[in-house]
């Protein structure tokens with residue numbers, strides 16, 4: 014049959030094939046682009062996203078005042094936090110401050126992730142290894158439970174039911190500030206995301222990033238007239254179990270946040286009250 018085709022017909026056939034391949038590859042890349050953007054929403058097991066109020070990008074307290082006032086606060090009033098306050102704290106830690114529509118997508122083991130934005134905290138190679146969790150105990154408009162922050166959507170994904178503060182405190186050597194606070198932030202990291210590019214250096218980079226994100230939460234809390242403390246003493250495996258974290262989400266810091274108790278200063282650890 015092929016033998017019967019003239020040279021001109023062959024050229025025509027190849028031209029049609031090339032054209033079909035080009036159309037297919039355009040359609041495929043458009044499809045991958047859409048899939049990547051969907052993956053960027055990062056919906057996990059529950060797939061339920063809770064929209065957060067837009068964060069403020071300005072405030073009345075100066076950075077200098079915030080730096081002067083920041084202290085480790087471990088005692089809180091028995092009062093809830095509002096959803097705008099939670100939104101502001103999450104944004105301070107990992108919020109997207111610059112969207113980049115033509116940013117590349119990277120393969121993250123099980124999904125394509127669109128690297129669509131730069132954030133409040135710096136990240137080595139803009140690889141963003143941190144995953145931020147909220148353990149809500151007393152937050153207005155939010156059921157007690159465990160939530161994961163989705164930066165590109167500025168939303169929360171509900172990943173676990175019930176008030177986990179007591180069991181989280183047990184995993185953190187019974188530190189009462191975790192039970193006392195209406196909300197607790199848990200900073201975790203997926204080392205592999207940074208190791209893909211930086212190898213052994215990744216561990217150092219990830220730890221630097223946790224410090225930056227943690228300080229952002231701390232300063233934002235102070236600017237909102239709230240208090241916080243960075244907790245590094247906990248059993249990693251127990252924290253993962255209590256929160257039901259994926260195996261590769263390594264907990265690196267716990268930050269209770271709440272309204273400072275009247276006597277929080279008198280109860281600072283070096284005054285014998287921690």
Ligand SMILES: Cc1cc2nc3c(=O)[nH]c(=O)nc-3n(C[C@H](O)[C@H](O)[C@H](O)COP(=O)(O)O)c2cc1C
Nearest residue numbers: 083084085086087188242243244245246247282287
């Ligand atoms: C890496 C790190 C780990 C910490 N771990 C804990 C902790 O487990 N429990 C706690 O109550 N405070 C913890 N802190 C808070 C320190 O005790 C506190 O920063 C220090 O006493 C200085 O006080 P200041 O934060 O008020 O300036 C930690 C701080 C850092 C930076």
